[in-house]
Amino acid sequence: MPESKNSGALTEAVLYIMISLDQPLHGYGIMQKVLDLSDGRVNIGAGTLYGATNTLLKKKWIEPFKGESARKKEYALTELGRDVIEQEYQRIKEVKNNVERFRRGEL
Amino acid sequence: MYKTIIKFYMDYRKEEVWLNEMASKGLSLHTYSPFRYVFKKTEPGKYQYKIDLLDNLPSHPESENYIEFLDENGVELIGTHYRWILVRKLNDGTDFNLNTTTEAKMSFYKRYLQMVVPIWLVNIMFVLTNLLSFHSHGQGVSMFAVAVNSFVALMLGIMVFKVYKMYNIVKTESSIYE
Numbered sequence: 001m002p003e004s005k006n007s008g009a010l011t012e013a014v015l016y017i018m019i020s021l022d023q024p025l026h027g028y029g030i031m032q033k034v035l036d037l038s039d040g041r042v043n044i045g046a047g048t049l050y051g052a053t054n055t056l057l058k059k060k061w062i063e064p065f066k067g068e069s070a071r072k073k074e075y076a077l078t079e080l081g082r083d084v085i086e087q088e089y090q091r092i093k094e095v096k097n098n099v100e101r102f103r104r105g106e107l
Numbered sequence: 108m109y110k111t112i113i114k115f116y117m118d119y120r121k122e123e124v125w126l127n128e129m130a131s132k133g134l135s136l137h138t139y140s141p142f143r144y145v146f147k148k149t150e151p152g153k154y155q156y157k158i159d160l161l162d163n164l165p166s167h168p169e170s171e172n173y174i175e176f177l178d179e180n181g182v183e184l185i186g187t188h189y190r191w192i193l194v195r196k197l198n199d200g201t202d203f204n205l206n207t208t209t210e211a212k213m214s215f216y217k218r219y220l221q222m223v224v225p226i227w228l229v230n231i232m233f234v235l236t237n238l239l240s241f242h243s244h245g246q247g248v249s250m251f252a253v254a255v256n257s258f259v260a261l262m263l264g265i266m267v268f269k270v271y272k273m274y275n276i277v278k279t280e281s282s283i284y285e
Contacts, residue, residue: 026180028180028181046176046180047207048208050176073176
């Protein structure tokens, strides 16, 4: 897993797109779910989603999913994608812990 | 009921505002060919409109993929003009933007500048060479053409300046925000 060597943060849009795909969805479903998960804060544009899904497909973090609807392409997370989310979770936890220490005046 | 309007916009943002104003009055852009807007009477505010700039011409396979992706996700192509596309979606009460991240916005402005700056420079060159030739020969130069080109060069220059300013704002933001 060469990707795991990258210790940089994922963009918010990418992380939200990925976690929205716990169950396979088509593009419009992703946009709706992310909007819903973030209480209307993260509104991913179709152009941005197009670029992000293409990159995620290339990295094999997501894959095309053969769903019921033949017309709309659906996407699903891969095992690699789930690993990436897990690493991102560890990073966010570290950041969260440090911000909490800051708020308690411990830094 | 249909209504046709012939109009020319230098500023795509003003064009976007106009299309959305028309839609909110119940006139939704139905078809578009360069400078020719055909509106159809619909319920007010039924659609939201957006203008995007592609990397390539609409007939390019990469553009076709993008347009197909938009269509699958509720964004309908209404018309094209060179590398520009006019799209709409049903108004669901949320903001309608295609390029939402700072990275996507920056790449839009870059595409714009890469397309327009060369055209702008060619216009300036045309005006300058004609003026120089007029200065040395005193004839053989259409002053009308020079005036038209000067005007176009000025309009393009204003747009280049505006877009470059927006690009710089987003670029500065991008160093602290995604």
